[in-house]
Amino acid sequence: MQGESRALRLREHHVEPCTGCGACAGSGVCRMSGEDDAESLFAQLDRAAGLVLTAPVYFYHLPSQAKAWIDRAQARYLARQEGLAAGVVRP
Numbered sequence: 001m002q003g004e005s006r007a008l009r010l011r012e013h014h015v016e017p018c019t020g021c022g023a024c025a026g027s028g029v030c031r032m033s034g035e036d037d038a039e040s041l042f043a044q045l046d047r048a049a050g051l052v053l054t055a056p057v058y059f060y061h062l063p064s065q066a067k068a069w070i071d072r073a074q075a076r077y078l079a080r081q082e083g084l085a086a087g088v089v090r091p
Contacts, residue, residue, distance in 0.1 A: 008041060010041075010063075010065040011065055013037035013040075013041060015041070015069045015072065016032055016035060016038070016068065016072075017064070017072075018032075018068070024074055024078050025078055028075060028078050042073070053066070
């Protein structure tokens, strides 16, 4: 099986944490889009056939950068739930 892989290190990108404002619940779009690197990272994920997420464990949890990026995916999840345009989801 051939393929290409790319390592994206979250520590090399600026991702703001979710503020919990709820704006994405209505529109499916994060109000913080464009203010940091989260959307460009999601765009790369959209083009990928898969994702392998690796991270060290700090205090029994993911590092804050990984948690922030995952939390920011909430807008994409909500958009998919409402049938709006969202990233491709692969099982």
